[in-house]
Amino acid sequence: MSEWIEACGADDIDEEDVIRFDHAGHTFAIYRSPDDEYFATDGLCTHEQVHLSGGLVMDDIIECPKHNGRFNYKTGEAKGAPVCVNLKTYPVKIEGGKVLIQVG
Amino acid sequence: MGIAVTGAAVRPNKRDYSLIGRDSRLAVENGLAAAEWYHTDVPRKQMKELMKRSDGPAIRDTAIWIAAFVVSAAGGIWFWGTWWCVPFFFAYGVLYGSSSDSRWHECGHGTAFRTQWMNDAVYQVACFMIMRNPVTWRWSHTRHHTDTVIVGRDPEIAVMRPSDLARLVLNFVGILDAWHAMADMARNAAGVIGAEEATFIPESERPKAIRVARIWLAIYLATVALALALHSWLPLMLVGLPRLYGAWHMVLTGLLQHGGLADNVIDHRLNSRTVYMNPVSRFVYWNMNYHVEHHMFPMVPYHALPKLHDLIKHDLPAPCPSIWAGYREMIPAFLRQLRYEDYYLRRELPPTAKPYREELHQDDRMLAAAE
Numbered sequence: 263m264s265e266w267i268e269a270c271g272a273d274d275i276d277e278e279d280v281i282r283f284d285h286a287g288h289t290f291a292i293y294r295s296p297d298d299e300y301f302a303t304d305g306l307c308t309h310e311q312v313h314l315s316g317g318l319v320m321d322d323i324i325e326c327p328k329h330n331g332r333f334n335y336k337t338g339e340a341k342g343a344p345v346c347v348n349l350k351t352y353p354v355k356i357e358g359g360k361v362l363i364q365v366g
Numbered sequence: 367m368g369i370a371v372t373g374a375a376v377r378p379n380k381r382d383y384s385l386i387g388r389d390s391r392l393a394v395e396n397g398l399a400a401a402e403w404y405h406t407d408v409p410r411k412q413m414k415e416l417m418k419r420s421d422g423p424a425i426r427d428t429a430i431w432i433a434a435f436v437v438s439a440a441g442g443i444w445f446w447g448t449w450w451c452v453p454f455f456f457a458y459g460v461l462y463g464s465s466s467d468s469r470w471h472e473c474g475h476g477t478a479f480r481t482q483w484m485n486d487a488v489y490q491v492a493c494f495m496i497m498r499n500p501v502t503w504r505w506s507h508t509r510h511h512t513d514t515v516i517v518g519r520d521p522e523i524a525v526m527r528p529s530d531l532a533r534l535v536l537n538f539v540g541i542l543d544a545w546h547a548m549a550d551m552a553r554n555a556a557g558v559i560g561a562e563e564a565t566f567i568p569e570s571e572r573p574k575a576i577r578v579a580r581i582w583l584a585i586y587l588a589t590v591a592l593a594l595a596l597h598s599w600l601p602l603m604l605v606g607l608p609r610l611y612g613a614w615h616m617v618l619t620g621l622l623q624h625g626g627l628a629d630n631v632i633d634h635r636l637n638s639r640t641v642y643m644n645p646v647s648r649f650v651y652w653n654m655n656y657h658v659e660h661h662m663f664p665m666v667p668y669h670a671l672p673k674l675h676d677l678i679k680h681d682l683p684a685p686c687p688s689i690w691a692g693y694r695e696m697i698p699a700f701l702r703q704l705r706y707e708d709y710y711l712r713r714e715l716p717p718t719a720k721p722y723r724e725e726l727h728q729d730d731r732m733l734a735a736a737e
Contacts, residue, residue, distance in 0.1 A: 279414065310400055310512060318417045318665055320480070327665050329508045330476045343501075344508045346568055 264366040269302065272359050280324060280335075282315035285365065290352065291315055292361055293335045295322065300354045301335050302363040308340065308347035381517045381629075381707065383526050385562045389518030393630070398516045404633040404723070405662055406681040416666045416674050419480035423669040424472075427649070428488060431469075435461055439604060446600055455603060459612025460650060463540060466495035467616040468652035468668075474504055477667040478652070494582060496616075497547035497609050499554060501575035505566045511664055515629045515637045521566065525625045527707045529700040534621070540613035547609075551586075554579030615650055619643070622692040623657045626699030626711045633722055634661040635713055640675065640685040641692045658682050681720055683713035 269283040275294040282305055283290045289305030291314045307314055307326040316327040324335040331345030338349035353364040382389040393399045408416075438461065441454030472478040473489035493500040506521045513519035525534065536542050553560065559572045567575060586606060593601040619641075628636040638658045643651065654660060656671040659678065666674050679685075686692040695711055702709045715721065 309508075318414070318419075320419060325476070325665065327663075329511055330665065332476070332482075343504050343571060346570060 264364050266355070266362045266364050269361045269363050272300070272356055272361055275300075275361075278319045278321075280315050280317065280319050282313055283363075288365070289313065290363060290365075291324065291335070292354075292363070293319060293324065295319075295336070300356060300361050302352040302354045302361075303333070303335055303338055303349040307331055307333075307345065308349060309345045314349075381527055383517060383523060385518060385521055385565045387518055390565075391518070393513070393516050393519045398513070398630055398632065399519050400512050401632045403514075403662075404635065404720075406678040406720070408663075408677060412677065413663070416663070416670045416677070418670075419477065419667060420669075421480045421484065423667075424478040424484070424488075427652070428484075430649075431461065431465065442603065443600065446598075446603075455608075455611070458604075459608040460615050461612070462495050462608035463610065463612025464615035464619075465650045465652075466492040467620065468650065468654055470496050470498060470503070471507070471654065472652050472668050474500075474507055475664055477665065493578075494585070495609065497544060497551070499550065499575050499578055499582075501571050501578060502550070502554070502563055502567060505568070505571065509566045511661065514634065514661055515624050515627070515631075517629055521562070523629075524621055524623070525700065527629070528704045531700065531704075534617075534700075538614045538617045540610040540617075543613065544609050551579045551582055555583045615647070618689065619647060619651045619655065622686070622689065622696065623654070626696040626703075628710045628712065634658050635682055635715065635719075636722065639692060639713075640682065641689060642685055642687050643689055647689070680716065680718040683715055683719075 267285055269285075269290065269292050270281060272294075275281050275292060277294055277298060278296045280291050280293045283292050283302075284305075291303050291305040293301040293303070295301065303314070303324075305313055305315060307328065309326065309329060309331050312326055312328040314324050314326055314333075318325045318327070319335070322334050322336050323332050323341065325332050326345070329344050331343075332341040333339060333345060333349045334341060335349070336351075338351040340346055340348050355362050355364075384390065434457065438454045438458035442451045442458055445451035445454060469478070469488050469492035473485040473492060476482060476485045478488065479485045490500055493503065510520050510522040515523055517523070533542055550560075554576050557576055559567065559575065563575075564572075589601050589605045593599060599607075622639050622641050624637055624639065627639060631637055635658055638661050640658045641655045643655045648655060653668040653671045656675050659666070659671050659674045659682075662678075663674060675685075686695070699709065699711050
């Protein structure tokens, strides 16, 4: 059963940046794009389980801080070696200045 | 055979560097594989600034690089057959056989340029010159960053213990490296991926490695054919041989990265070395002399490493003040390791640094101090 959960305040994330959000034993990455849109993916790189929140957001790309693997955080698409498996993405909405993601 | 204790781990003294051997298995069992490594605290805002990508510095450096190639190659060809060609081929060789190493490295990380196709283009060219299959070595270097100088896991340990000094010396002229590279290329071109390569190259990537090897083989065969047709070594002086006669600078700087330092630790301050170098070497080497910094934060582009160094040096061992100083400490360590394989140079931290996690490295401290 899916549910919407509050991840953080919309202002908690700088533009073109990412933060980590942990919930129920699962870790997520919450992104704010340069266009001021919000996105959410699994928080760990599919290559070696490194937290993406330490990585670099450039346009619609998140780059893993360990091996520079790149994903499109809007679609979850792995953009090439060393990442081969796509990231899972989650629906996001903003309500009352809060970022909510749909999990489950 | 004696037993040495590493942290909570137990391992026989004699190291097994095979990626499918005993120490590979032990590294996994002992938690050294894909471990959590130490990082100096850097505020996110500053780290974002340091990680920021830009095309400018790498375009500038690549333009200089290409111009230097053209001038040195033209001079070498023009003066071919006279002694005047020597300085031109000296420069061309260093560009081809040494600077290609750092271009391979930085563009492989995808940090040199902001624009990814530029990273990819320079990466492919540099891979050819340094004779490293772009697929194989991308994955090999990924493992090097996951398991830096972890015996049995890291495929890029340049100096194994005890040091094979003859091999080290021969590599200053690239002989063994090039020989192995050619053998790997021929094997891959025949459609075979080796057992060790298979430990770090995903199955889906292997056809790409084979395709590249076949293209390269065709280029080398064409170069040899041209040399035979012209009855001249000149084509090979421009393609292939510079990997031998120009490799010395790559080896000179590359050995300093981890040589003589600790293995099987999970703190880059213990197993990597930062060395202050002259501007020419730093251009050839693209600032990889800041090696502790690079390993701790591989997202930071080469042109921002001096800034990163200034920001975190309070938490790092003092850098070696020169290449010469690096070799003055490293060569005696290599010689001592011939008799006592567990010996290594332990990097002392300044009082401002966070201490090493001694519970992980305590026995290694004793080994470093031992005669």
